[in-house]
Amino acid sequence: MITGANKGIGLETAKQMAELGYYVYIGSRDKQKGMKAVELLKKTGSNNVECIEIDITVIESVKRARMELDSKLEALDILINNAGISGDQPQKFSTGNVEILRKIFNTNFFGPVQTTYEMLPLLEKSKNPVIINVSSEVGSLAIxxxxxxxxxxxxxxxxxxxxxxxxxxxxxxxxxxxDTPFRINSVTPGYTATDLNDHQGTKTVEEGARPIVKVATESDGFTTGKFYGEQGNVPW
Structure with a gap:
């Protein structure tokens, strides 16, 4: 299950996961956009994809998505919390707007948290459950x-x-x-050209999705509770 997967890094992550043989649920706030993403992937040969309507900022929508998944599968192996927004400007803390901050946190923090809460029972049924929180180097206090x-x-x-x-x-x-089989990590795609930054990023979506897919699907070399990027560990 990948949230915000109807475009950008989320869509490319879905494509790469499907190509590896995973059955991928494309989470999309807009059902029509999600269906278009499914059609696009099927045209490239990936038939193992399906759309799940989910607005991670609305708890009722998250619950409906969880109930839909409950009806479709016995266990969820991987949850990728990808959906996020860059937010309006200004964002400097000396001159910024608290309402902008609230809106960004509602999507980028509270959204993934409540989505994870809802999906945990399904993830717990997996033998090797994985949670990936898509982060960013600009979230690193050390940097x-x-x-x-x-x-x-x-x-x-x-x-x-x-x-x-x-x-x-x-x-x-x-x-x-x-003390459980869970692997839970933050992963940064790096500065990737998407709608999030008006396509000013220096990496392609293919490059940006690669570390997400790698950490999500490979246990060798990746422990749990870490912050990873393309080059390996990222400082907290």
């Missing part, structure tokens, strides 16, 4: 602390802090479930 005053980082203060919170969720949930 911010070492960068000092960096206008390129400051402008994404609200977005970055929402990813910091998501990383905290990764660590704390992992600690709670340390």
């Amino acid at each position: 911010h602390a070492s960068a000092g005053k960096d206008p390129n980082l400051e402008v994404w203060g609200a977005y970055g802090s929402s990813k910091t919170a998501l990383n905290a969720f990764t660590v704390m949930l992992n600690n709670e479930l340390e």
Whole structure:
């Protein structure tokens, strides 16, 4: 199950997972856009895909998505919390707008948290359950602390802090479930050209999805409760 999978990195992640043989549920807030994504993947030869309507900011929608999955499968092996927004500007904490911050956190933090809560019973039925929280380097406190005053980082203060919170969720949930088979990690795709950044990123969606798929599907070399990127461990 991949949230926000009707376009961008989410769609490419779905494509790569399907090509590996996984049956992929494409989570989409807009059912029609989700169906178009399914049709697109089927045209490329991936028939093992299906759309699930889910708005991660609306708990009733998340519950409906969970009930739909309950009716379709016995266990969920992998949940990829990919859906997110960059948010409006300004995002500097000295001049920003608290309502912008609330909206970003509602999607980028509370959305993945409540989606995970709902999907946990299905994941627990899997022999090797995996949760991937799609994060970003701008959520790294270590990178911010070492960068000092960096206008390129400051402008994404609200977005970055929402990813910091998501990383905290990764660590704390992992600690709670340390005596279980769960593997729970944050993964950054890197600066990828998508709608999120008006396609200004330097990586393609194929490149951006690659570390997500790798950490989600390969246990060798990847432990649990970590923050990974294309080059391996990313500092918290």
